[in-house]
Amino acid sequence: xxxxxxxxxxxxxxxxxxxxxxxxxxxxxxxxxxxxxxxxxxxxxxxxxxxxxxxxxxxxxxxxxxxxxxxxxxxxxxxxxxxxxxxxxxxxxxxxxxxxxxxxxxxxxxxxxxxxxxxxxxxxxxxxxxxxxxxxxxxxxxxxxxxxxxxxxxxxxxxxxxxxxxxxxxxxxxxxxxxxxxxxxxxxxxxxxxxxxxxxxxxxxxxxxxxxxxxxxxxxxxxxxxxxxx
Amino acid sequence: xxxxxxxxxxxxxxxxxxxxxxxxxxxxxxxxxxxxxxxxxxxxxxxxxxxxxxxxxxxxxxxxxxxxxxxxxxxxxxxxxxxxxxxxxxxxxxxxxxxxxxxxxxxxxxxxxxxxxxxxxxxxxxxxxxxxxxxxxxxxxxxxxxxxxxxxxxxxxxxxxxxxxxxxxxxxxxxxxxxxxxxxxxxxxxxxxxxxxxxxxxxxxxxxxxxxxxxxxxxxxxxxxxxxxx
DNA sequence: CCTTATAGTGTCATTTCGACACAAAATTAA
DNA sequence: TTAATTTTGTGTCGAAATGACACTATAAGG
Numbered sequence: 001x002x003x004x005x006x007x008x009x010x011x012x013x014x015x016x017x018x019x020x021x022x023x024x025x026x027x028x029x030x031x032x033x034x035x036x037x038x039x040x041x042x043x044x045x046x047x048x049x050x051x052x053x054x055x056x057x058x059x060x061x062x063x064x065x066x067x068x069x070x071x072x073x074x075x076x077x078x079x080x081x082x083x084x085x086x087x088x089x090x091x092x093x094x095x096x097x098x099x100x101x102x103x104x105x106x107x108x109x110x111x112x113x114x115x116x117x118x119x120x121x122x123x124x125x126x127x128x129x130x131x132x133x134x135x136x137x138x139x140x141x142x143x144x145x146x147x148x149x150x151x152x153x154x155x156x157x158x159x160x161x162x163x164x165x166x167x168x169x170x171x172x173x174x175x176x177x178x179x180x181x182x183x184x185x186x187x188x189x190x191x192x193x194x195x196x197x198x199x200x201x202x203x204x205x206x207x208x209x210x211x212x213x214x215x216x217x218x219x220x221x222x223x224x225x226x227x228x229x230x
Numbered sequence: 231x232x233x234x235x236x237x238x239x240x241x242x243x244x245x246x247x248x249x250x251x252x253x254x255x256x257x258x259x260x261x262x263x264x265x266x267x268x269x270x271x272x273x274x275x276x277x278x279x280x281x282x283x284x285x286x287x288x289x290x291x292x293x294x295x296x297x298x299x300x301x302x303x304x305x306x307x308x309x310x311x312x313x314x315x316x317x318x319x320x321x322x323x324x325x326x327x328x329x330x331x332x333x334x335x336x337x338x339x340x341x342x343x344x345x346x347x348x349x350x351x352x353x354x355x356x357x358x359x360x361x362x363x364x365x366x367x368x369x370x371x372x373x374x375x376x377x378x379x380x381x382x383x384x385x386x387x388x389x390x391x392x393x394x395x396x397x398x399x400x401x402x403x404x405x406x407x408x409x410x411x412x413x414x415x416x417x418x419x420x421x422x423x424x425x426x427x428x429x430x431x432x433x434x435x436x437x438x439x440x441x442x443x444x445x446x447x448x449x450x451x452x453x454x455x456x457x458x459x460x
Numbered sequence: 461c462c463t464t465a466t467a468g469t470g471t472c473a474t475t476t477c478g479a480c481a482c483a484a485a486a487t488t489a490a
Numbered sequence: 491t492t493a494a495t496t497t498t499g500t501g502t503c504g505a506a507a508t509g510a511c512a513c514t515a516t517a518a519g520g
Contacts, residue, residue, distance in 0.1 A: 003239070004237035004239055006238045007234035007235070007236065007237040007238075008237075008238075008244075009233070010281065011236045012236065012242035012243065012244055012245070013242065013245050013282065013284065014238075014240075014242055015242070015243050015245060015314075051240065052314070054241050054243065054316070054323050056316070058312060059314070079312060082288060082309060084245075084288040084289070084327070085287055086284070093284050095282075095327075145379075162498095163498085163499090179478070179479070179480085180498085180499090181478095181479090181480080181499085182477075182478060184498095184500080185500090204483065204499045205484065205486075205497095205498065205499080206485045206487075206496080207485075207486075207498080208499090209498085229457075229477090394467075409509070410467085410468095411468085411469075411509095412508075412509060412510085414469080416508095429468085434467060434468040434469070434514065434515045435515065435516050435517075436465080436467055436515080436516045436518080437466095437467075437517075438466085438467060439467085439468080459508090461520100462519100462520085463519080463520080464519075464520095465516105465518075465519090466517080466518095467514100467516080467517095468513105468515085468516105469512105469513090469514090470511105470512090470513090471511085472509105472510090472511090473509095473511105474507105475507080476507070477505080478505085479503090479505100480501105480502085480503090481500105482499105483499090483500090484498085485496105486495100486497075486498095487495080487496070487497085489492100489493085489494070490493075
């Protein structure tokens with residue numbers, strides 16, 4: 001018999017923090033999953049996550065687990081929903097605060113810490129542990145909502161990117177197609193992009209222009225209040 | 231010494247569900263608070279809420295506590311954020327899943343169950359217990375975001391209401407002023423309002439037209455996908 | 461009875477949105 | 491090598507939406 005040394009007058013649920021990690025490879029959105037090494041759901045794929053310690057908030061827990069299990073240090077870890085169905089974990093009552101993180105996919109491709117971590121696109125998802133399929137669906141919904149208020153795309157793209165890449169990202173997240181020319185002018189009007197280097201030729205070329213996200217301009221824009229319409 | 235009969239191998243936080251209840255009296259937004267009868271923060275005002283039982287989800291808990299403490303049975307109870315700062319409760323580690331509810335203010339004015347419940351507007355708020363002032367600020371932010379996607383106003387207004395009332399509600403929530411005439415045409419174009427009865431006079435009168443929210447029309451609109459712009 | 465405040469409606473200029481065509485350079489195929 | 495194709499960047503133009511604004515009628519208040 002194990003020693004049960006933490007005792008309470010009333011029953012307490014366990015609390016975990018899980019982390020849905022989104023990446024973008026230039027074409028489609030990916031999710032980072034970890035293959036479980038222990039029961040329950042041994043060998044099934046799941047989101048990084050773990051039990052909340054008594055000296056950390058759930059956000060801190062999510063960041064810690066993210067780092068421990070994937071080596072990632074992402075600033076943009078944000079909770080989006082708390083899943084509390086009574087039987088969502090077969091071991092005991094576990095309530096999980098689900099977070100999402102947006103990372104540049106290059107930061108984790110060298111899987112040193114992340115021996116059992118792997119990127120999946122949505123059309124090749126393996127069966128997930130626990131209720132993680134539901135968590136993923138909710139995460140996607142929240143991301144879609146958020147992209148209309150904040151240019152979260154720039155956390156998914158490399159430092160320097162092209163306009164077609166940015167459009168692909170928006171199309172992949174929202175699941176729609178945009179007119180390329182209208183997307184260009186809309187983005188240019190926001191004035192949150194800085195052109196990097198010179199355009200290769202005089203007027204137009206097939207080599208795309210490189211851009212960088214301009215956080216200063218974005219802060220100004222956000223202060224004025226705005227809405228990204230798509 | 232009390233009997234501590236629920237024991238675990240690892241420490242578990244307590245989990246509560248709190249409920250920020252919004253109402254609207256035709257002029258300004260109100261919050262329903264309950265005066266605490268016990269320590270800690272005895273006699274301070276707080277949101278209805280309580281500990282999550284092992285056989286209920288946090289949403290069920292929020293609805294149950296809401297009913298037990300105010301007599302309200304509101305369908306629109308929705309979680310919006312989980313607060314997990316380590317020392318937010320002096321008794322023990324308590325993580326709370328915060329919800330908000332939108333209710334018609336008339337449903338609770340007869341305070342039978344709610345002896346210690348009282349509506350407050352934002353400019354006359356008493357000091358709140360725990361971190362409930364922070365919870366309220368976050369709740370307000372979430373409500374503002376949501377009103378742009380769903381016509382939540384109708385859960386706050388009586389069954390039958392006037393256009394000026396509806397505009398006052400939007401202005402109170404978003405904290406801005408709209409041009410009355412533009413607001414009218416924008417609302418009329420949505421086609422989610424049904425006129426109730428006849429207009430008093432031939433062309434214009436000072437007696438406002440009564441409207442009712444049309445859930446069928448709204449469902450159609452929502453299926454098409456839409457955005458309330460303000 | 462007169463003044464004031466509020467309710468309803470429509471106009472019009474400006475801006476935005478969304479469909480669309482063209483030219484230049486790189487890639488691919490022949 | 492040459493021609494066809496793909497990709498990138500930019501501008502136009504009509505339709506639709508936005509936002510400022512004026513007028514009339516009636517109820518309320520003094």
